[in-house]
Amino acid sequence: MKVTTRWLALALSAGLSASGQAAVVISEYVEGSSNNKALELLNTGPDSVNLAAWELQVYFNGSQTPGLTVNLEGDIAPGANFVFAHASAIPAILAVADQTTTSGLFNGDDAITLLNGGAVHDSIGQIGIDPGSYWGSGDIRTQNATLRRRDGAAADTNPFDSYDPSQVFDGFPQDNIDDLGAANDGGDGSQPPAGPDMSCGADATPINAIQGSGDASPLVGQTVVVEAVVSRVSNGNGELGGFFLEARLEDRDNDPRTSEGLFVYAPSTSASPGQLLRIAAEVTEFGGLTELAPVSDIADCGSADLPPAMAVTLPWTSADAAEAFEGMRVQFPQALVVNDNYDLGRYGSLTLGSARAFIPTQVVSPGSDAALLAEMNALDRLILDDGSNRQNPATIPYPTPELSASQTVRAGDTVSQLQGVLDYRYGEWRLQPTAAPVFQPNNLRTPAPELSDRGNLVVASFNVLNFFNGDGLGGNFPTARGAHTAEELARQTDKLVSAMQALDADIIGLMEIENDGYSEISAIAELASALGDDWAFVDPGLSQLGSDAITVGLIYRADRVAVVGDAATLSTSPFDTLNRQPLAQTFRRLDSSDGVTVVVNHFKSKGCNNAEGDNADQGDGQGCWNPVRTHAASALASWLANDATGTGESDVLVIGDLNSYTQEAPIRTLEDSGYNNLVASLLGDQAYTYVFYGQAGSLDHALANQPLTQKVVAAAVWSINADEPRALDYNMEFKSSEQQASLYAADPYRASDHDPVLVALTMDTSTLAERADLNGDGRIDGRDVARFILAYLFGQADDVSYDIDANGRVDLDDLEALFQARRPV
Template sequence: MTMKRSLLAAAIGGLLTTTAQASLVISEYIEGSSNNKAIELLNTGDQTVDLTAWELQVFFNGSSTAGLTVDLEGAVEPGSNFVFSHSSAAAEILAVANQTTGAGLFNGDDAVVLLNGGNVADSIGQVGFDPGSYWGSGDITTQNHTLRRVEGSSADTDPYDAYDPATSFSGFAQDSFDDLGAAGNPDGGSGDNGGENPEAPNMSCGAEATLISSIQGPTDISPLEGQNVVVEAVVTAAFSGLNGFYIQEEASDQDDNSQTSEGLFVYDRDLSVVPGQVVRLAGTVTEYYNLTELTSISDSAICGTSELPAVSTVTLPWSSPEAPEAFESMRVRFAEGLTVNDNYDLGRYGSLTLGSGRHFVPTSIVSPGTDATLVDEMNTLDRIILDDASTLQNPDVIPYPGPQLSASQTVRSGDTVHDLEGILDYSYSEWRLQPTSAPSFSQSNPRTFEPALEDRGNLVVASFNVLNFFNGDGLGGGFPTSRGATTPEELSRQTDKLVSAISALNADVVGLMEIENDGYDENSAIAELASALGGNWGYVNPGLEQLGSDEIAVGFIYRTDRVETVGNAATLNGVPFDDLNRQPLAQTFRLLDSQDGVTIAVNHFKSKGCYDVEGPDADQGDGQSCWNPTRTAAAEALSAWLTSDATGTGEQDVLIIGDLNSYAKEDPITALTTNGFTNLIAGFEGEQAYSYVYYGQAGYLDHGLANNALLSKVKDATVWAINADEPRALDYNTEYKSPEQQASLYAPDAYRASDHDPVIVALEMDVRTASERADLNGDGRITGRDLSRFVLALLFGRATAPDYDINGDGSIDRNDMFALINAMRGH
């Protein structure tokens, strides 16, 4: 017995064994002829599943590395199916498909894994094992068959164990699609709601028809859902990429109720219409993920032409979450230009996220808790997605900015979009504008060619997350790696962009995050990056095989012609740096021919990702996401370690840099500032500084913090906005890009070298000799008067750095007095 219509209630009741919190299972697998490939999922729980954290991975030909990863989109109601298929599959498959891809999908010898937040929820096949042509035997194999889950079978949450599909599935003939997407619909997805009109609809133009306002109603769900109706209205837009068109009532048929929309989306792939036509349609009212549609068109007629209905002018922010409902599927125009807040999906889906102004991560500008929640709610109301009127993924022409995106013609977060007019649409839980005319763009946030430091001092320190710089085996092989570049070509492209960015920083010391943790020999990733920068660059070798057990680590590269290291590098390897937080690395640096040093600690705290987490580390709903106590513990341990002379050099000046995965107002940063460190980015750049953009909200995870001893030497601090504002399509990756796009979207420049922006701190270090520092009264001689001045200042507590730090070790003590005496004798 297959699990679908007959076993739906039982499935919801919990017959399937899945991983914790996972309510989706693979309920059908289709490996048919040509591109007839599909995976059907079933929601076995009693709550709607948001697919934001869900993905499908395909492991080709016995590989242990995913060759294809697909982020699933949308939501799945309890007891319902979600169908993912190839975009060139048979019409019967596409008719029920919720999401498609043009990429090559699985064959019978490829493992398929369903993940939720990185956790395996179900799988087919065995990862890392090549079965030859298929798994299984007889009529139940993964090749040339359809498999449907059987009653009482468990999800396979171990994709590495031996696999036999017969333990969970029944087999059906090749190209069997009749049951696909049928859960929750007793008529197998036909959309006719199991009934027929008792009489044929009246298709006479001008005859009585159901008003669209009556279909839409005052709420997000149509009061006529599931009913067969006849409508007559004007076509306002026809988008082949959306498999349908929009209609809107003529002015004479509108109800003048500001709470009800006059527009409607017609889902139909066959009707050919153009804007301005008046159409009469017989179909069924359907709610598709809260978009009211007319589907299953049984009859149609063209009833002449008409002027398009007037455009409604709208503004952001919306007055309430429900406010856009009144304009659903209608012609709208935004009264003012809007700001680009996110371009992450521009290359993949042709979309931009816009708002009335720049959005910031709540906890980057206000305290966690109630205030952060309020900012988040305000950001949500001030949001619209500018779409491209297509569901096509990875389009050949990325439409924005017109005529198309390229490495030299970009649209950055912070830019402004004008002339926004189109249809207000709703899909994938977002309000969208499907444009009916080309919008225009203003470069309100243009690229800059170097960091904007007003005073560079004489020692510049930078912090740079290099986004998984992995170099294979260091000899040109070892690809694909577990992170970063998947081919030597990609590594070359990545290296060129990083070299351009780091070189333009013109920094003396650069702290790195997300460098491959593969040691420090000549074939290591850090050695390759330093070598690519040129002969004047070196790197810190802490004398370990690797720094901790994580795949990525922190590190230092530095200009050997400008600075030198003092003493040995130091690290912490105990709690809380034994597992989740990466081990920090501290090193003392000095300018050449100088005795004034600074100890720099580079860090990478635990990420905010919510997986395998419970208890206090789980998301507390205050805006700090998961693992906040773990990051706070790291901050406290770090400050205590650095206060106690971590490098053993006696140096008092300390600078903390790195990706702390914490925004400015969050507990870990508060812990550091409470323990004597000053947030330099907040001080020099203000509350609206940012180094990272996440889901359309900007903030800084990358920090520079100075202790009190160093603070007077800090001349400036800034963030160089070269990465976070740029579309990810401009990075070094070649996946999902045509040969033409691999050329047009790439340039070996600094922009989108990573996803984090670098932080730069300018210091003015003391370069005076001991003799020069010993001349306390400035008369050009070192005499007993200078010694007396030093002793009196020391006795009365007036000896402050750097004026009385004669030996340049960062502290003022008796050793400075001896250094002064020696200088006096030498003079």
């Protein structure tokens, strides 16, 4: 509690407010979870201060210029506080706030100044210096903590000198706001009103009456007294800042629509499960969660038995079905499937469902069918949380006891024995566990892709997730994308090389590789070199391919295949902007004259930046920029139909990240142009290469035209990336030194965020003489010539067997080839 009279006496004795000069200082600093950010100012002088000439400035991330300037408004009476806060802070902060802002406020590494008429009166941090994450140490630091100025501590009017908050402030846990705005209370000589009856066993408001039968409490803003049992406590450093209560059996109303559980936001209150507490507090709605905050009084009423946890199942029967269990302990008799682990390393959470969820337009048509499936997916979704607000936890809790490179939890694995409190935060229903869940690895890693038949030529497609190599000489980091340091690049390279070697492909199409040309220090040259001496890359003879930061590329085993003719690209609309330029090259096996043209692509993403008109999200499930991608598919098909590489090769394989799911217009356009979607046709429409928001689908495709389709013997998706937690990638930021080691392995798993696609082909390796024996009698003679001429004259020569020179066409050149093959006989 602030002792304002002592503050004033010390301030006056120090000359801080002599002659009535204003002496306003930063008396409290709240760097809480989410948007719980606030600054408290204290008027230490004898006169009221008008804030018209006062302002706050925030210098973000070591900047020397302010990124935020706020003109303060209002007056501060002598010895009173003024609280400035974020407009999206919790109700307990907003209840004492005098002024708010919707702009992003400070983090622990941002400097703050308080100015009057341009002169600095107080400051926190050091302008122009980025301390990393915070200034200070231990409990007295500027990150995830509350700081309160010690009585008599002088203002810091030099924001450029070195800074140590412990010289001025005492530290308190994150989200501790018990004292915020306290000097504003009382002071008028009036008697406080009589408090609520805190006698244990006296009348109290039932929890079900507070929760009500809707999605918000009917008692919001009212002060109530609740007497109930503590079911789960989450009051440690970085945790939820309170505890959950449940009604005793005798206090329940047996109405299946109303919940009997409730969260109490009380960061500094100690509690334990089974404790019977009587609490006086205000009913608030915080981001959709009904809670009690702030707490005005609390009494310990002993202990009581908790009723059994409620049995619930997924999917929910309706969008509001979970409301009936908000804040209550629940248990799932079913095993749930892990659908997403994207936030596991960052927030300690997993997305679960009753079954694997798929992107609607992966499996059904865009429009009403996709909308219906999206609604069904939303009902079959639950976040398994870790009971905290911590970011980048030192111990990532799942799978039990913690995540590591060798102990992973993959999408498709199952979780059983789930029990905990059903909570609602950040727009999601969450389970805050009360017991360790049990993980079953049902989606096992495989050491190599599983192709049923490898044929004699394997082509792969691989999005390499921003492979940028700096200046190619081990410097110029951080890069525009990808690795931030040379060490990160080495880690990224090792994972990609491990994955690509295990593919054992002859040709690999690349997406998201740095668009820095084709010199010996380019990114594609470095990747090919890292794979070994047998690897080469396609150089289209350009300084770079298009103007985007990333591009597509082709690498191949020069000891197995050779390029035929020159590479080709398409730079006209719709490949001049948005869609990356395609790259086409014809290849053949070294022991064969039978070729294939491989075209690698990367269409415009679904992100909605600057999307307008038809390119905006139409609500049909296809996302933004769908017409741009569809135009690309149509233009690509037309280009390829006219012998794009000029080699006369009729076999064409389209691969790459098309940023379109299987049922969407761009893929349908290619199919309507005669291309066979190999992943969907051979593996089914539930084959996937990417996971987004807990839903799986194929953004990466391989499509063969009709002449090539008959040579396709197998296709596969190697699930090494999309199902793995992103915490296992090469990146080192937001990880402790221990995690940088324990979460990383130079293996294929999480080498990227997209899974590679493989296609196995059986190319013709027969000799010219073997192809010229049309009747199969072991001799090349006049009968073979007659067979060809008759077939040609009567229109049957479109059979592949008559394409003797294997150039993709059946014509008189084949008759000449027949005579050439016959000559030695």
